[in-house]
Amino acid sequence: MDDSHLPKSLQGLALPVIASPMFTVSYPELVLAQCKAGIVGSFPALNARPAELLETWLTDMNRELSQFKAEHPDKPVGPIAVNQIVHDSNVRLMQDVETCVKHQVPIMITSLRAPVPEIIDAVHAYGGIVLHDVINMRHAAKALDAGVDGLIVVAAGAGGHAGAQSPFALVGELRRRYDGPIILSGAISTGAAVLAAQAMGADLAYMGTRFIASRQAHAVDDYKQAIVRASASDIIYTDLFTGVRGNYIRESIERAGLDPDNLPANETGMNFSSGTSKPKSWKDIWGAGQGVGQIDDVPTVAEIVDRLAQEYQAARRRLG
Numbered sequence: 001m002d003d004s005h006l007p008k009s010l011q012g013l014a015l016p017v018i019a020s021p022m023f024t025v026s027y028p029e030l031v032l033a034q035c036k037a038g039i040v041g042s043f044p045a046l047n048a049r050p051a052e053l054l055e056t057w058l059t060d061m062n063r064e065l066s067q068f069k070a071e072h073p074d075k076p077v078g079p080i081a082v083n084q085i086v087h088d089s090n091v092r093l094m095q096d097v098e099t100c101v102k103h104q105v106p107i108m109i110t111s112l113r114a115p116v117p118e119i120i121d122a123v124h125a126y127g128g129i130v131l132h133d134v135i136n137m138r139h140a141a142k143a144l145d146a147g148v149d150g151l152i153v154v155a156a157g158a159g160g161h162a163g164a165q166s167p168f169a170l171v172g173e174l175r176r177r178y179d180g181p182i183i184l185s186g187a188i189s190t191g192a193a194v195l196a197a198q199a200m201g202a203d204l205a206y207m208g209t210r211f212i213a214s215r216q217a218h219a220v221d222d223y224k225q226a227i228v229r230a231s232a233s234d235i236i237y238t239d240l241f242t243g244v245r246g247n248y249i250r251e252s253i254e255r256a257g258l259d260p261d262n263l264p265a266n267e268t269g270m271n272f273s274s275g276t277s278k279p280k281s282w283k284d285i286w287g288a289g290q291g292v293g294q295i296d297d298v299p300t301v302a303e304i305v306d307r308l309a310q311e312y313q314a315a316r317r318r319l320g
Helices: 028-036 053-071 093-102 117-124 137-146 167-175 191-199 221-229 250-255 290-294 301-318
Strands: 017-019 041-044 080-085 107-111 129-134 150-154 182-185 204-207 235-238 246-249
Touching: 017 028, 017 041, 028 041, 028 053, 028 301, 053 080, 053 093, 080 093, 093 117, 107 117, 117 129, 129 137, 137 150, 137 167, 150 167, 167 182, 191 204, 191 301, 221 250, 235 250, 246 250
Parallel strands: 017 204, 041 080, 080 107, 107 129, 129 150, 150 182, 182 204
Antiparallel strands: 235 246
16 A cells, blocks of 8 residues: 555555554563564653663664664664653653654654644654544544644554544544544454554554564563453453553453442542552553454564564455
């Protein structure tokens, strides 16, 4: 599919996929494997703790990817993206942005609130782009007014923090008003689903849960196996754990001694001042999307991307 209309950092990928940044899961080993497989690899800045570790991570990852590109000149290598939580309680925000600007991170992904002009201008100054998470048209309008370069549509069924609208409704409505880059998130676990995202009007797919169940993911084996065991009906949508509605695995909620079908409302709200919005008592609550029912193994990232590419091409052939 022609990608010449997209920003340069989103062109020439092995597959039109951005691996979503996952808190406590997306660490350098996973990100590097994703980039080397030819897709966009990403991580939340808040995964680097203390904040000074972000400098080390970016230095080391850029060095390793530069060496890999030199050794594999004919292989697509995806860029790094860093997620920034734009929220008043994230006291690290501007420090993390400055570190990313210093290293000229190609893609900045902003979440929760539209980024301020200072962030966008700083990224644009070196040729980077800013993509913003949205769950409805109101959020999309605010982000576009702020000057972002593309929208990540977090539709129903996405893992972690997610919206409740159908991807067909949200992407369709957005495409009537916006012709820029759209990346779709929400229960995308196969190459056929990547193609379906493009068919409905998105440019790329945004995939997270599939990569939790990978060998390089920074997740305990119980988490990975819970994804393998789960089906879509095992995903619970609640705001209890972070103050923002999201999707979590029923098994992990039950293991915490809670009834997934009778969860109380969140009473504490969001707080990122300590690096996470999750109270310590919820550290073993596992986010996942409704696409878990199509995941039944824990391979390497390279094997996952190869499989996705085969499924993507097979789906294109079925459509003629």
